[in-house]
Amino acid sequence: MRRAEFADETLAAVVAAAGLDTPDTREAWEWRLQCALPWPVFDGYRQRRDECYAAAKDAGDIARVAAAEDQFFAFAGAHPDLCRLVVSGRLGYYDALLPTAAARLRRGPHARILDLGSFAGVGSLYLGAAFPDSRVGGVERHPGAVAVAEEARGRCGLGNVSFACADYTAFDAGPFDAVVSLQALPAYLLPWLPSEQPAGHRRTRSWATPPPRCSRSSAGSRRSAG
Numbered sequence: 208m209r210r211a212e213f214a215d216e217t218l219a220a221v222v223a224a225a226g227l228d229t230p231d232t233r234e235a236w237e238w239r240l241q242c243a244l245p246w247p248v249f250d251g252y253r254q255r256r257d258e259c260y261a262a263a264k265d266a267g268d269i270a271r272v273a274a275a276e277d278q279f280f281a282f283a284g285a286h287p288d289l290c291r292l293v294v295s296g297r298l299g300y301y302d303a304l305l306p307t308a309a310a311r312l313r314r315g316p317h318a319r320i321l322d323l324g325s326f327a328g329v330g331s332l333y334l335g336a337a338f339p340d341s342r343v344g345g346v347e348r349h350p351g352a353v354a355v356a357e358e359a360r361g362r363c364g365l366g367n368v369s370f371a372c373a374d375y376t377a378f379d380a381g382p383f384d385a386v387v388s389l390q391a392l393p394a395y396l397l398p399w400l401p402s403e404q405p406a407g408h409r410r411t412r413s414w415a416t417p418p419p420r421c422s423r424s425s426a427g428s429r430r431s432a433g
């Protein structure tokens with residue numbers, strides 16, 4: 208997805224200011240994931256992601272989904288490059304969802320907005336840019352993801368956004384006028400919920416085999432094409 212292809216200008220501006228990677232196609236993103244990360248990181252990512260989908264598909268066991276999710280985001284948060292790539296892979300989702308979230312917030316009081324489960328911060332930063340007169344707080348339990356979010360916040364220069372590293376079930380820093388949570392409640396992956404398909408966004412779950420120029424070995428570390 209190139210910058211010009213974002214439907215939403217605020218998101219395009221935030222992504223550019225944060226210096227987030229915007230591969231132009233889904234395939235380019237998958238290629239980058241497979242080739243730019245050290246093998247143990249890519250492999251760990253893939254295993255944890257597959258467990259999330261297996262847990263959601265199998266039985267709709269919320270506890271298993273939540274545990275798998277937590278493992279996934281703990282791992283992603285611990286690897287900043289992976290964290291940023293995961294975010295880049297979600298740009299289409301953000302583009303489809305965040306303008307709708309902002310439109311809903313606009314209908315009510317929104318001077319103090321809390322974003323539950325903010326991960327690398329894109330949702331909070333977007334809301335901070337969309338509502339420059341509001342204060343936006345993102346709360347996320349994985350410190351690595353919070354660090355990536357803080358770095359992006361600094362690059363965007365959004366002084367009305369802050370991040371806290373905490374479990375949101377025990378977070379008591381209010382009051383807030385509005386609370387948003389973008390795919391951060393434990394059940395969001397369950398197949399009967401619509402959160403994976405905001406209007407205008409189609410998620411690709413297929414997993415590409417490594418393209419021919421991307422060679423890997425289990426002993427490999429950072430590896431470039433060719």
Ligand SMILES: C[S@@+](CC[C@H](N)C(=O)[O-])C[C@H]1O[C@@H](n2cnc3c(N)ncnc32)[C@H](O)[C@@H]1O
Nearest residue numbers: 280324325326347348373374375376389390391
């Ligand atoms: C699917 S991600 C969504 C992240 C972000 N809202 C977005 O749309 O990109 C869910 C995030 O919520 C965080 N999370 C889940 N439960 C949490 C809790 N109880 N306290 C804090 N963070 C939590 C996870 O660590 C993860 O980063």
